[in-house]
Amino acid sequence: MFESLKKKFSRTSDKLEEELIEEAQEENNLEEESGKKFSFFSFGRKDKKEEDDSESDVAEIPQEVESIQETDTSDDETSDDKDEKSGFWSFGKKSSDNKEEPQEEESAEEIQEEEESAEEIQEEEEPKKSHFWSRNKEEDTEESEDADEKTEEKKSRFWSRNKDNDSSEENDEDEEPSGMFSFITAKTISEKHLEDILWELEMGLLEGDVAMEVASAVVDSVKDDLVGRKIKRSNDITEYTYNALRNAVAEIIDIPGKSMTEMIEAKKAQGEPLVVMFVGINGTGKTTTIGKLANYYLKKGYTPVIAAADTFRAGAIEQVNYHADKVGVKLIKHQKGSDPAAVAFDAVEHAKAQGKELVLIDTAGRMQTNTNLMDEMKKIKRVAKPDLVVFVGDALTGNDATQQASKFNEAIDLDGVILTKADADSKGGASLSIGYVIKKPILFLGMGQGYDDIKEYDADWMLNQLFSESGEEVNINEA
Incomplete structure (x- = not known):
């Protein structure tokens, strides 16, 4: 429901962010910092999402171990319970255990073949190990392979005035692993920053069949809420814009009356x-x-x-x-x-x-x-x-x-x-x-x-x- 209105609200936040970051860049008042960049819609749910992610991390580890355990036990059904639980670590342990057992003298060729076989097994086990520890999805793996190209795309997202609108709307991730920016000296939102942005919002609301007086009421409320706000980092822009729009709409749609x-x-x-x-x-x-x-x-x-x-x-x-x-x-x-x-x-x-x-x-x-x-x-x-x-x-x-x-x-x-x-x-x-x-x-x-x-x-x-x-x-x- 209401996909058109949602896009207009999100775009308002993006445009204000672009405006402030571009101005800060011209003033040499911008620096990139580590942290998570919250999208407009994920912001209102970020606290709950972080709690859910924390719970899911604890719950997911045994599942991964179980998966690895099943793989290893299928290769060596005689391994003991401790080796089954240890998964991919068991390979090194098995090698050391084998040294304790009496073995027949091996030729140099046989030893070399065993060493080559061990290297192949390690190469096969390495993806399992990285998969077990990695908390990131497939997209993060691809980003690590082409970091320079991704960094350029993220930077251009904030200060490019010719950005394709659809690209931000098609981004389905709630949070981006980077892209956090802070201002060396805090920025203050002024009417100058909002003039074009709120005009675009009002036109968008009218195009969405919102009544003129309602569109004007929303724009005026957002303006009153945002002007004078001091911004330290890019997530602050998303937070303030989200709250300003949500508060404005809440006043519009809540008409008192008995059921x-x-x-x-x-x-x-x-x-x-x-x-x-x-x-x-x-x-x-x-x-x-x-x-x-x-x-x-x-x-x-x-x-x-x-x-x-x-x-x-x-x-x-x-x-x-x-x-x-x-x-x-x-x-x-x-x-x-x-x-x-x-x-x-x-x-x-x-x-x-x-x-x-x-x-x-x-x-x-x-x-x-x-x-x-x-x-x-x-x-x-x-x-x-x-x-x-x-x-x-x-x-x-x-x-x-x-x-x-x-x-x-x-x-x-x-x-x-x-x-x-x-x-x-x-x-x-x-x-x-x-x-x-x-x-x-x-x-x-x-x-x-x-x-x-x-x-x-x-x-x-x-x-x-x-x-x-x-x-x-x-x-x-x-x-």
Whole structure:
């Protein structure tokens, strides 16, 4: 998810690093030092990664010994237990042990053949030894064979202004073995350093369908956070930029509001059902989302009822009826062309009479510019008196979904948002913008085609998706 936004965030960090290091080089204020260079996405997880690596080092050693032991014992099944554990060291020991045993006198030719054989065995055992001690992967071995060429590539990465952008994006390693630079005299980040970089970030966000006011808010927050920061080494640049961007986005996506589950419990305590009315344009997955929510709350132990209040679109009643049957909930419906407000009212009365906790009202999809249909939607709201009016938008439409939500909010006063197809959203514009623009929380995210593929929105989870390199696998059943 959100690959486009991730690349833009990472590129902002890289550009600032290049800017400062190039300037320091011109001032003779730069020196290379030993240490690990953390990439933008690995920085936030580096402490946990180091702990995991330490644990894995301890765990991996016995596995390597076991592998060597199996190899050696297959060559000499008569070796004792101590020799089996010692692996490749056992060769020298076996030679010394053999000297203690009485042996027949050997000719000079036989001795020479044995010495040549011993040299060949040592050459075969040497890779095992180096493999056992080396904690580096195949890439590190290749670097040792061509150190000069790699050093040039790493140095040029920081101060070349014509660097290929894709090369940094295709680097899959969390940490690089070198490339750490420090400043002899600490550098201070100024507005001059950030001017071009933040302009590029803002343009990138707009290209990713992020709303203008959201892009401006992110850029202003990052600028306020970074200007005046003193930098001693290159990893400091990555750290400060990572934190500045993460803090800026955290403020954008965390819109306070109660969850639907909390509201159901509050209404249940009053002996009333929670009434939820769904609005949006055609094709966003509104009816399917209602089926998913019915299934979601059935599994939580509640009893939903669905109102088929889209009485105008051909096949709308049949569609919602299909979902109700598949999930196993009651559907309240009237004849095609009947008053949708009456259907909604009947569903609410049914829920009250039967002690059901949740009413889900499906309405006709309509464009936000259609005045007549918007007026009809207002009538449904007056009659059914919903506790929540929820806009269902397609995350893949990006800024269009944000504009649609704004129009619906002006007309009918929304209480929350559900975004469908969020799992397929590479840009992330709608997810980042929609709640901030209309000042209403995102309640759920559609994460696939099945009835179980819906996730209650969590701002912390969203932040982790935006600031991890590949994103964690999502368990949509967690709630």
